Amino acid sequence: MKSLKFKALILAVVILAASCKKSSDTDPIVDPNAKQTLTLQNGAVISGVYKNTILNVPEGNFTLKGYVYFEDGSEINIAAGATIKSDVSDKGALIIERGAKINAIGTAAKPVVFTSGKAVGQRNPGDWGGIIILGKAKTNRSTEPTIEGGVGKNFGGTVDNDNSGTLKYVRIEFAGIASQPNSEINGLTLGGVGSGTTIEYVQVAYGNDDAFEIFGGTVNAKYLVAYGTADDDFDFDFGYTGRIQFGVTLRDPSVVDPGDAGNGIECDNDGTGTNATPATRPVLSNFTFVGPNVDNTASKNHNYANRFRRASNFVLNNSVLIGWMKGGLSLESDATYNSLVGTTTTSEFKNNLLHANASSYRIGSVTVAGATADAVKTKAEGSATITLAAAADAKLTDPFNLTSPNMLPAAGSPASTGAAFAGDLTNSFFSSTTYRGAFGTTNWMAGWTNFNFTKGASGY
Template identity: 55%
Template sequence: MQKKFLSMLAIAAVVVATGCSKSDDEDEGTTPTNSVLQGNISESRTLTADKKWTLKGYVYVTNGATLTIEPGTVIVGDVDVKAALCVERGGKLIAEGTAAKPIVFTSGKPAGSRAPGDWGGIVLLGKAKTNRSATPVIEGGLDRPYGGSDDADNSGSLKYVRIEFAGIAAFAGSEINGLTLGGVGSGTTLENIQVSYGNDDGYEFFGGTVSGKRLVTYACSDDDFDFDYGFTGKIQYGVVLKDPNTVDNGDDNNGIECDNDGSATTATPFTRPNLSNFTFVGPNNASNNVRHKYGNRFRRASRFSLRNSIIMGYNAGGFVMESDATAQAYVDGNSLFKNNLVHAVVKPYVGVSAVISDADVKTKAESEGCITYTDAADIKLTAPFAISAPDITPATGSPALAGADFGGMDSFFETTTFRGAVGTTNWMKDWTSFTPKTNNY
């Protein structure tokens, strides 16, 4: 009987060790034990908030298993072994926190010594379509397949979740993002998520149809939202806040980077994120690092729809297109850029000379409800560049308080009067954190 029991534990490959830790979120008098997760989670289980959980190495939620996490739970990445949580096709992650008790994935290092890339991140893999002719395998050294033909596939639910200090490199040029989504379907829920101090992208979508609301990135080193391989989902209320002092020196750092694929083919479905009510805040020349680049970088035959949003403070460019096919889709109306407020230090608009000039991009954008600014202060957000305590709420008289237009948009999008991610009520209060380096967990 003992051998059988040990064998079952080996199949689940979940090792539990006890220790002692104290979190600011715990009630006085409680001392939650430490528990370690490693290997495969092949049977459904729940992580309870009375323990601090440590991911040791790459942990996989396998086909048919569901990992449920209670509100207020803290999960840390092991500091000695490259750690990540990967939900395979057919597995589910149910991580539903609350505004008062968010679920936190963070570094295993103590307060004051945490840094981008201390651990891997969260990876969700689903069965929705990509534009790859063969079944793709997710990057980051995880070596797991994703994608399929079920666009309504469900990989679980993430609500009120923070992901901090992720982005460890499996090997050179192959980092894990804060939240990686490979072929994730529309049955999956993504709401109220913050990725902070990621060493690579905040969110990367490889194909799939998943949609989300209230997704925040803060001080990530590379791109904040990266779309590839035929992603066609919808996102409303996105926030990008760049820290001038946090940068990936090996790649350009952008609010959005969007490719149809790495070779700029016209494989279908085209990558075409459908986005509304974003606020992109760049460093506004507070950093001379040339890697701080663009608010939106659409390239390699990708398409897009970005409406009712704010781009401000990016050093090199605001709305940028980099390939003939991408620019042609915008000219032809297959891509949309409407009712946005646009500022950049150097060039608010960058076109493709063979298709549409910078000046003509500006003319077209302004004819479709966009307003261009030479000074970011004229957009009148409360404190967008106060990186330790940012506030992107529109101040009195801000042009962001009006001018949104949802004509012809999908019913997924809530109709607002304001442009950008936040109106008069700041939904980021209570559950987000802009001090993750010093938080006590």
């Protein structure tokens, strides 16, 4: 009994002494606003909102559950060889807000893969959302717009060299869900992303909406692949003025949006074709646009190789466009027509190879006096573009092969020569080539891309 009383007395003294110590004597001062660093274990779930956090995702397999937000000041770093699959019931989407960063840096041997959580043979376009990156670069909106997709976040600003991180050797598969009509999440959506961001070697495969959609901003990119897209392969809007070199589109005839028209490029200044500035003017070189090359019921909504409309401007040079059933180069507003053929000459379509089964050149909703599709053709051919009689005349090795495409020029191909780099293309961003299209003698898609998707009764 005495022993218990003595122990209780000693304990009371210890507690009293501890309570009298100053926290500065031994206890660290914890800043509640300090950034925390978290490293996931293989098999972990990524979900919720990350605030003031650096999240490290190592090589392994992970689940993306629901809409996941990285707020201003947060960062997600994804290592080579990481595979992130969407939760099946709570479809995932990754949203990088303004001031946050994503660094998903794979290698040709170990790409970073975002994909469906369903088993092989059951995967389909639209199994999950996609990746949205928002930055602080300029748009042509008078206020900071809200990105589509139902995520409720704004983008844009005045920092044209804003840095949202790095995507390199990344695959995005089976993305594209619509939260509401005409408000979809694309494979990769970029809103007001600045030129300090690095985007290279990114493939979007079997997306249910656009593969790459860019709203405003100044971000540059190289080595982009759109494969089996349901809607547009590349969509530019809201004053995008960046540069892209080495792009590929490969359409699957059996996959297209049943309610919309799928194009290689769709480009608008804005949704109503105003003259808001900065004007949408992507500067593009060395693209290979491979259309469905068939015309049947399943492919009826596959549309044009290039659809420039609603007062947009553009530069598209040194490229190859083949296999498009409805049209090649389509200009669909007075301002867009004038920018290439008329008086403003702010657009360029030079040194290209172009074939379409119908209407290689066309116009729509153009009221300019004397405007014709033949005038567009004359302008293009006067700028060293060659209009081909057949897709085979491009002499690419095996461009329409859906499971193992080879888009390199074959012997005697007119794509092997004819490129020129002048004007906007003298910018140091561009690598000068002698060849037209995305490839010379090296297949830069080898190793990290995936075209091995065979559709069964339940999916891919």
